[in-house]
Amino acid sequence: MNAPAIATEDVVKTFGEVEAVRGVSLEVPQGTVFGLLGPNGAGKTTIVRMLTTILKPTSGRATVLGVDCAKDPERVRHIIGLAGQYAAVDENLTGYENLRMVGRLTHLPKATIKPRADELLERFNLAHAASRPVRTYSGGMRRRLDLAAALVHKPTVLFLDEPTTGLDPRSRNDLWQVIEDLVKDGTTVLLTTQYLEEADRLAEMLAVIDNGEVIARGAPTELKTSFGATVVEIGLSNARNAARARKLLEQFGHAELLVDGTTVEVKLEEGPKGVTALVRALDTAKLVPDRLIVREPTLDDVFLSLTGHAAEVRATDDEHEEGERGAA
Numbered sequence: 001m002n003a004p005a006i007a008t009e010d011v012v013k014t015f016g017e018v019e020a021v022r023g024v025s026l027e028v029p030q031g032t033v034f035g036l037l038g039p040n041g042a043g044k045t046t047i048v049r050m051l052t053t054i055l056k057p058t059s060g061r062a063t064v065l066g067v068d069c070a071k072d073p074e075r076v077r078h079i080i081g082l083a084g085q086y087a088a089v090d091e092n093l094t095g096y097e098n099l100r101m102v103g104r105l106t107h108l109p110k111a112t113i114k115p116r117a118d119e120l121l122e123r124f125n126l127a128h129a130a131s132r133p134v135r136t137y138s139g140g141m142r143r144r145l146d147l148a149a150a151l152v153h154k155p156t157v158l159f160l161d162e163p164t165t166g167l168d169p170r171s172r173n174d175l176w177q178v179i180e181d182l183v184k185d186g187t188t189v190l191l192t193t194q195y196l197e198e199a200d201r202l203a204e205m206l207a208v209i210d211n212g213e214v215i216a217r218g219a220p221t222e223l224k225t226s227f228g229a230t231v232v233e234i235g236l237s238n239a240r241n242a243a244r245a246r247k248l249l250e251q252f253g254h255a256e257l258l259v260d261g262t263t264v265e266v267k268l269e270e271g272p273k274g275v276t277a278l279v280r281a282l283d284t285a286k287l288v289p290d291r292l293i294v295r296e297p298t299l300d301d302v303f304l305s306l307t308g309h310a311a312e313v314r315a316t317d318d319e320h321e322e323g324e325r326g327a328a
């Protein structure tokens, strides 16, 4: 049988008092995309660092294609590529020079370095900026260059730590396309993300992680159907009616007033068939909705019902500009 592309077995990492990762076991088959989904501080980067040989586990084992990351880091480094949460490109070198440097560091035959760099610059839409210093690049361009750098030596297993955090929707979409193309070519990808939409689109299997532990796993659709419920959003004309509606609708499931103060969100315990009764109750109470939306659960709903807090954390403007360099 083929070794899994990526595996952790009851892996633990503590930093002094802090238990960053508390016994996580994962298995990623070759040629698939695996998503590690969790909020700030969940332990995502720490798991990636153990798998990419930057950190040694306190206990447990991490392997890539069956090779032990702690015992044989050199061999693992040949197989893998890493594009980090903190773009690792050199500001003062040009895009081309960055890729050439990686080619040298990964011992690519000299004659193949330039064509490979050119090919990647082309593929990531950076050819026009190849001879400009990276400090003149936008956040999105840096991310693309960082990913290109991770691919110079044609890794078969790729780790992407929050590849699109801080990117605008268009750059995010472009990067998703690139990742999908890589997977088509047979690369195995483990990506971490705080964006449920990203996990939903890219990952075949997911582990939801919170506080250093896996709290759920499965395919995105599985997670959504097992933990989510049909959601109804009712917009009322004012805050007073919204408060009344919230109280009234509690009988149908968890009912919550959203931050706008006039929208009530109800998670229907009975699923879609509860909608008629809900509308009837509103009618009887003479609460006329301005808006009524019925939708299937998103991963966001799943996350909320699992942890009691939301997963998505918006990137700040600083992160957007600087690619989070200072935060490391």
Ligand SMILES: Nc1ncnc2c1ncn2[C@@H]1O[C@H](COP(=O)(O)OP(=O)(O)OP(=O)(O)O)[C@@H](O)[C@H]1O
Binding pocket: 015, 018, 019, 020, 038, 039, 040, 041, 042, 043, 044, 045, 046, 047, 085, 194
């Ligand atoms: N080198 C370190 N020394 C001490 N504590 C650390 C270290 N690295 C990580 N931690 C702690 O371990 C926990 C997990 O951190 P980690 O960076 O893995 O989270 P994350 O899921 O990647 O979060 P984010 O989404 O913010 O990147 C946090 O509480 C963090 O403060």
Ligand SMILES: [Mg+2]
Binding pocket: 044, 045, 046, 085, 161
């Ligand atoms: Mg992280």
